[in-house]
Amino acid sequence: MAEAPQVSRRSRMRQFFRIASHYWRGRTRWRAWALTAAVLIFVAAQTSAAVGINRWNRWFFDALEKRDVAAVWATTSWLPFLLAASALSVSGLVVSRMLLQVRWRENLTRRLSGWWIADQRYYRLGFLTKTMTAPEYRIAEDVRLAIEPLVELAIGLISAFVTAATFAAILWQVAGSAEFTLGRTTIVIPSYMAVAAVVYAAIASLGAYLAGRPLVARVAHKNEMEAQFRAEMTRLRENAESIALIKGDADERSSVGENYGRVVAAWLRIVRQQGVIALVLNTNGALFPIVPLLLIAPKFLAGAVTLGAVVQVVAAFSAVQAALIWFVDNFVRLAEWFASVTRVDELVEELEALDIGTIMEKDEQIALDESDDGAIHLENLSIAHSNGRVVLADATVSIAKGAKALIAGESGSGKSTLIRALAGIWPWGSGTIRVPSGQTIAFVPQKPYLPRSTLRSILLYPDSDRTVPDEAMTAALQRCGLSYLAKKLDLEEEDWDRILSGGERQRIAFARLLLQKPDIIVMDEATSALDEESQASLLSLFDDELAAATLISVGHRPGLEDYHDQKITLERRPAGARMTSTRLRKSLWRLFRSRSAANEDERPEA
Template sequence: MALRFARLTGGFWSGRTAARAWFWSLLLASAIILSVFANVTVNRWNGWFFDALEKRDSESALIAMAVFPVLVLIVAGLGVVILVSRETFQVHWRQWVTARLADSWVGQRRFFRLSLSGYEPANPEYRIADDVRWATEPVVDFAIGLLSAVITIITFIEILWKIGGSLTVEAGGTTVVIPAYLVLAAIVYAVLVSGLITIVGRKLPGLIAARNEGEARLRFSLMRIRDHGETIALSRTEAGERRAVARTYDSLVGRWLAMIRQRGRLTWITNGSGALVPVVPLLLAAPKYLSGDMSLGGVVQVAAAFVMVQNAFNWVLDNFMRIAEWLAAARRVNELADALERVDHEPPGEHLAIAPSADGLLHLEEVTLIDRDGRTLVADISCALTPGTTLHISGELGLGKAALIQAVAGLWPWGRGEIRLPEGAFVTAVPHKLHLSEGSLRAVLETGRTLPEEQLQTVLRRYGLSSLAPMLDETRDWDRELATGDRQRLALARAELEQPDIVLLDEATSAFDTDAALELLDHLRAARPEAIIIAFGQGAGFAEAATHRLLLKRAGGVVRMAARPAAADPAASPLAAPAHAGPAE
């Protein structure tokens, strides 16, 4: 898991972000190394000062007291450098990883394709927003801790070895010399405590991952109530929603309690060790001090060095909870990255072929669409449409309607047959209810291209949205402020500005009567006379006005292409482009 996460996030140190990444990395590492040596200097100052007190050497004590503020200033300054460089590095690294995952999720419409694939991990948006943070920030702290621990062990063990020396023990007439006994004691103590904490806490990462998953489910349940608030309020189904939230929270409470019990077991070890660490070196140094082999300053130095070495050795102990949380977050980030890579591969089983057409027509050739479980949604759809054609599709579509729209748009992977699009054709879909993210109308209409304000206002007025023309740059929650009819007008205006070659209308004018709907679609046809327009369930009035019609009926449990009624008279249709209309196949 750690290697997979390293491969996913290691690109921060290469490419355009390499200079920034290496600058902050090297600055942080240098500050940590200097900080450790500053701590060693403070340790030696302790020996100097307390030896001066023991000898009642006032001159040395005064000099030591004068030097101490300088040491404090250096240590504090290095702490500031470490803090700033660490947090700046964390912000930039998280920014890079978040941008990579978000771009991959949103790019090529993977967020939608992933939801169809069947292997979408739960709450991908939470993984990008929160899990990336919990998976990147601790790594920096871990690196700091490990580097500091290694240098601390090397430098302070030298102090224990040099000042502590060996211990001579006499028992039963036998003299036993234990060399570097304080070093051995520090190592044995650290191994015992770290081993205990690893054994007792081995289940903690899984419990933390389960808790995080429960938190995400609770947020999703609450967001669902907000997103469907009007429907829930009108239908008075809030009691069911309350029960659903209660069940979700009960499950979350159970996961929290399991984690708390595990942390309680760990606390026995962490608190016990915390109480023993300052006392153990004093007990070990006491015999040599009482025998006169060690000065008071030496005892203070040894005690401080033992604690420093112990803290370094017990790095796993001190960071076990954070390591467990990091493992849980890294696992969730890896799962999302793996799913995003997997969605670009060929879907399992039968899949629909998408290819360019040589004659400039849109061809649907024996198209059969199935879901990922192999159930047929629509079958045997065949037609050919020339530029300027308007096709109306009606009948028993059900779920097949959404699948057929997604297939023409290049999103539905499962099925048989072939869809051939005109070379370089741009396909846009106009939904029944346009989703508007919070922001400006300009951002909604420009769709990746910067357009003149006069053009945007003209299009809004053309589709009956003159009142919105002066508010192009106002940031509001337009999804809540605009009624369904206005959203549909805005969606048609947006479709015109996209300059599509193929337009898919998914009940895009359902909020209007026939005459008003035809008038709006006339505007779209006038702006894009060469576009192929395919309308799903637009109503009888639109069916009569279309140049071609396709009827789907259920036969033998499967929706199939039925016998086609006679085509409408193109000359009588306000949506027709007679010079380009062609017969359905």
């Protein structure tokens, strides 16, 4: 896939809001609008409570200045009501905000995860892009980091606007105008405190913007390095046994150290930039409480305003100032938020590109169709890699209903890729694969997937809710040499993929086949971890319990031909492998070995 063009920040945010705003447009719109209304109501209530407390301060300090005891007590009697109103509005805002965050994140996570998982996009995405790292982390973590701060920032911005407008009006009304004489000219500045607050906030915001502008790209780079480091550690854990066997500790330690070195370098760039931002913010923090006092002091000394008015003006100026420098106080959070938005948006772009590519290239993809004679037909089938290189060229073959076909060929000839095409998860190529309609198909990979669950659920996977008698499950385990696991059917959930050996996992896959009784079975090296006697025992299932099933299997081990009646050979060539099909004769030795293996007493795997 070609490298995507550089996208502007405005486009990033527009694309993110396009998909995130579905919360207010889809089935959840009534809940979304109700929570939004609740948030706005509590923002208004909180601002009203703040205005009430601001006015209370003026009344209280005016009463103190006049030494009016009755007025002091009368003013004090209002304080509990104001504090209760403030506390309730803040509490209501916190609850409604958190509910909005949780529900919005739930909506977006469900949409993205469903989109990513459906139609094997999680599988195909790895072949189409090398730049998309850790999509699961983008869904699980970056969605949270894009939604939760966004709600808080939006509430903060709305509160800042309402607060600035409300308290600017108070400054206009209480502080009045400022007069000073320059020579013989008297200059009057109306509502000078409000003007001063705006000018001061503009200067502070500009300084923060210039200091923090490089932080956005640096935070995004840091998040990418963190994701790559996590992916490296996950790869190490998933391949722990292989690495330990070949004693690759030193190389892995070096690789992990190198990856984390990039994380540290990214963080150091952020630390340097944070130092510049901190200088601007701390300077502003030091001036913040002093400026309004210096501005109102001349009027107080001249007797133009009371002490209560001074307290009210200083509090109002601080409120306006805090509202107008909202950008300054939140610049770092905005940078981190935008970095997460970018990573979510990149995932959406890749998923959309994948879907658009699928639609545009339908004529160049392998077509999946139905056959009307019960057989599986490959017609003029060519299979290619996602980069266009042909693996299998112009193959035509039929596999009759109930046939047992073995796919053979040298390494790299496209056997496993052919299995993926039969499963419908490998679309690149051309030609047609026809499969009988209405028949169940089971795919058995070399390493069967065992989710963390009970043994019963694993045996029934992916239809874990199906009801199967214990006798049938015990019989399936016994037939596949796993009777010693029967007593563990309903124990607590375990990490069976780690507990069981490779051979036991493959036996579990055959036990699944016995319980599912599929019409078509496709296997890829499904007995590679078993000894020959165990392989003979399990493959004898296709002469007995699973005799009616159509079998397509890939394998290299000697003797596999004895268990099949058709051999499909892939001969590797520069222009793509060539496919040939031959009939195999069922030997008496195969019948004898299958029967004897199936009748042997089962033995736990060593």
